[in-house]
Amino acid sequence: MKSEVFGKYKIQLVNSDNSIQEETEEQNNLILDSALNYEDYWSSYPYLAIGSGVVTPPSVTDTNLGNQVAVKLIRFTEYIPVIDEGSTYLATLRGTTEFTNIDGDISELGLRRDSATGPLFTRALIKDSAGNPTSIQISSGQKLKITYSIYVRVEKIISSGVTPTPHGDLYWDLVPDLSRIRLDKNFAMIPKANIDIFGFSRTGTFNKDIPNRNASFTATLAATTSDRTFNAGSDFTRSTYSAYVFKLTQPYTLPANYEMTVSFETSWGRRS
Numbered sequence: 001m002k003s004e005v006f007g008k009y010k011i012q013l014v015n016s017d018n019s020i021q022e023e024t025e026e027q028n029n030l031i032l033d034s035a036l037n038y039e040d041y042w043s044s045y046p047y048l049a050i051g052s053g054v055v056t057p058p059s060v061t062d063t064n065l066g067n068q069v070a071v072k073l074i075r076f077t078e079y080i081p082v083i084d085e086g087s088t089y090l091a092t093l094r095g096t097t098e099f100t101n102i103d104g105d106i107s108e109l110g111l112r113r114d115s116a117t118g119p120l121f122t123r124a125l126i127k128d129s130a131g132n133p134t135s136i137q138i139s140s141g142q143k144l145k146i147t148y149s150i151y152v153r154v155e156k157i158i159s160s161g162v163t164p165t166p167h168g169d170l171y172w173d174l175v176p177d178l179s180r181i182r183l184d185k186n187f188a189m190i191p192k193a194n195i196d197i198f199g200f201s202r203t204g205t206f207n208k209d210i211p212n213r214n215a216s217f218t219a220t221l222a223a224t225t226s227d228r229t230f231n232a233g234s235d236f237t238r239s240t241y242s243a244y245v246f247k248l249t250q251p252y253t254l255p256a257n258y259e260m261t262v263s264f265e266t267s268w269g270r271r272s
Contacts, residue, residue, distance in 0.1 A: 003154035003176075004271060005031060007122050009109065012145040013136055014098075022136060026149070029110070029124035030058040036268065037210055038113070047116050048074040048097050048146060051108040055133045058108075058123040060270065065108050065123065071116040072097045074148060089176060091152045099144040105135035106144060160249070167258070171250040174264070216265035223259040230254070 007029040013022040054066030080092035110123035128134040138144055159174040208215035234248045246262060254260055 002158050003152060005150065005152050007031060007111070007124075007148070007150050009124060009146060009148045011126065011136060011147075013138065014143045014145050016141040021142065024126065025129070027124065027127055029122045030060065030062075031122055031270075032058075032062055032110075032120060033060045033270070034063060034119045035121040036213060036270070037119070045073055045075050046114075046121070047071050047112040047118065048148060049110050049112055049116075049120070050099060050106050050144070050146075051110075052104055052106055052135075054108050055125065057133075058125065062123050063120055065110055065120070067108075069104070069106075070099055070102060071112065072099060074111075074146075076148075076150070085153070088153050088155050091154070093150040093152075094147065096145065096147045099138075099146070101140075102138045102144065103140050105137050107133065107135040109146065111148065167255055168252065169250075170252050171248065173247050173249055175245050175247055177245045212267075213269050214265060214267040216263065218261060218263040221254075221260040221262075223257050226256050228254045 008026045009029055010026045011022075011024045012020055015021050049065055049068050049071040051065035051067045052069045056066050074095045074097040076093045076095035078094040078096070080094055083090040106126065108123065108125050111121045112118040113121055125133045126136060136144065154176045157173050157175055161172060163170040163172065205219075206215070206217040230248055230252050232248055232250050246264070
């Protein structure tokens with residue numbers, strides 16, 4: 001595991017006097033194959049969809065709920081501190097939305113990307129305490145309050161190495177960018193464009209191959225007429241929405257009149 005993504009939800013059925021009629025514990029949902037077709041989780045706020053009368057188990061190939069009856073924008077704005085788990089970090093994206101004016105039973109739910117009809121990224125059946133599919137009966141005057149969480153667990157050191165160069169060995173670690181790991185709405189677990197090298201201007205290329213689930217980039221730091229020494233801790237990263245930091249673990253001097261090119265590739269998929 002380099003990183004993993006999983007989702008959970010919990011539900012409250014709230015009466016008109018704000019008392020809690022019914023409440024579920026946090027339950028798992030399924031990340032669908034359609035979620036793997038994007039380098040980021042959401043290009044804008046996602047939408048939460050609910051369905052009625054369906055007990056068909058979710059499948060990774062699902063593209064719709066069985067019987068969608070309502071959809072609402074959900075804002076993942078709740079602040080959840082990143083948890084240090086030792087060799088990994090656990091980051092959480094969490095939001096809550098409420099459905100009103102519904103009279104009937106709700107048995108399924110899922111997240112859609114970008115709009116009320118956008119691609120379905122997750123799906124789950126509502127289950128009872130024994131793990132069996134069930135439904136929540138809603139009557140006029142009640143509201144359904146749903147809290148949805150997306151979790152990302154990522155290793156502290158994704159990769160490390162020593163790269164020989166004509167001017168000495170380059171010692172480096174590839175690590176998650178803690179300034180972004182809390183999952184901004186455009187947070188990405190694969191690299192994108194807008195790459196910086198140690199804070200200097202550069203040229204570069206970015207390529208992604210969605211069908212084969214891989215992406216790569218190459219960035220070149222132009223030569224100058226003087227030596228440049230980069231200290232341990234200097235980093236090569238994207239300027240915005242960074243997922244990774246390529247960080248030096250020992251000082252390195254790039255001589256005058258030499259350029260530096262850094263490339264790496266990443267892949268993603270479903271855990272078997």
